[in-house]
Amino acid sequence: MPKWLRLPPPVAFLLLAITLILLPFLTGATLGNSWVRVLDFVLLYVMLALGLNIVVGYAGLLDLGYVAFYAIGAYLYAWLASPHFGLHLPFWAILPLGALLAGFFGVLLGAPTLRLRGDYLAIVTLGFGEIIRIFMNNLNAPFNLTNGPQGINLIDPVALGPLIFKGNHHLFGFKLTAPYLYYYLFLAFTLATIVIAMRLQNSRIGRAWAALREDEVAAAAMGVNTRNVKLLAFAMGATFGGLAGGLFASFQGFISPESFNLWESILILCMIVLGGMGHIPGVILGAVMLTVLPEALRYLGDWQRAALGHVVVDPNDLRMLIFGLALVLMMIYRPAGLIPSRQRRREFAAEDGVAEQEQADLYDAKV
């Protein structure tokens, strides 16, 4: 960060807080209310990315089925708060249940894959994600659990006492619609997630995860209970996924298996890799960019019309093309991520010295 941007921490903190509080209003006033919804999704994805970062970034376990936990949290919410089963439990009761159930499934996925690493683990987790999605797609018979591909509709919005997150509310002369209310709810959960992720990284468990990621044999020899520590990583990551899933279900009011396909898992993984694996500010930035960018590219049609008078290429086709291109460019120019952690930066910077290093490894003459 340039020097002139560096503010004393209390001032920076205050500015950040004010920005975060005013953000939906500023966005709504300038870009329109549809962008407030985008903000909500940004926060959901920050939560998801930080959750997956525990598994992939901290513990080094490549999980390509992360969206399954998101789905589990979302479906549990739908089952317990919609006309589907006629249950209408309050959200504060369902969210912890969803997080817990997802955490349990995390262990369920972790237990049989304890001995797998790298590509093998990736394939199994990918399969797990697909299995959950296919279950959701087909569990409408013999007993209608998930309503199949039609999904579950009319999910209860979040209600905080008399305040129901639906329709219009007025507060100090401001009109607050549901996306505004969800923004503040999601913001609270996101901030809590960030704090937990930071505390975890610097904890004893965080160090055990780092050791496990670097060398499993050596970690065990240092006294790390590799089995428990791995399961804990899966469970913790899944818990955040489940939590985000519950929030997503209440926010959307409708869920179907389509929302939980492989692409979602890959997208969340991209956020981590692009932002800077294992580094919280990087992961947050990755999530923000990869949520905002595809939305911003929706304007491509308007731009074409403004510049050329008519739409040449369907913006929907162009959107993903440019999105992919942006990913490739970012990986070429920032291979360690947009905001890499101190360690990853050094690691990539050290790359230049590798040849020299190998010489030293071979001969080790400079005693």
Added chain:
Amino acid sequence: MSLLEVRGLKVSYGGIHAVRGIDFEVAEGELVCLIGANGAGKSSSLKGILGMVHASSTIHFDGARISGLPTHTIAGLGISLVPEGRGVFARLTVGENLDMGAFLRKDHPGIRADLDKVYSLFPRLAERRTQLAGTLSGGEQQMLAIGRALMSRPRLLLLDEPSMGLAPLMVRKIYETIASIAQEGATILLVEQNANLALKISQRAYVMESGMVTLSGASPDLIKDSQVRAAYLGE
């Protein structure tokens, strides 16, 4: 009674028997080596002691049976391993690697004191405290692996091929350090392919050949033994 007592250690991978029932022991304060050619089952024996591979045996450490226990529990009892190929945590700094060595300890003043000791034993590591372990040279990584193992204040130190892949000059330096650690009273079980080096530094030795101990005795005697000289010292 010996600190480490291994009886009938067998290690197999699938249908392949890497270690076929060997006995050995290490007494408190002793430096014992396990020598033999590549594939003789030396490293597998170490992994068997630590419960890292499927093994059947009766192993006692300080009188208590440790065979069948998980690796992290055995590590907690005071057996520390310097893994084959060093096994440093490449993307952690030198300092963080050493901290991991003290993972199971809670006596912070003691950890600090041991950290200073490791840094005085290996001044090179002190200089590179904040450098990533993966960017160190092979010899420095070996120093780090030994230092990390010492950070747990082990009662028994297991060294797996500390000379592997290092230049002769660095090998000598590492062996001088091992000797000085042993002189301070540490108990060490050393696995080494370089029989000459290992026999010179150790008090007793076991010679392994295709999963069996074929010869054992005091190292100074073995070094003169014509059979050993013929098989391992290239004479």
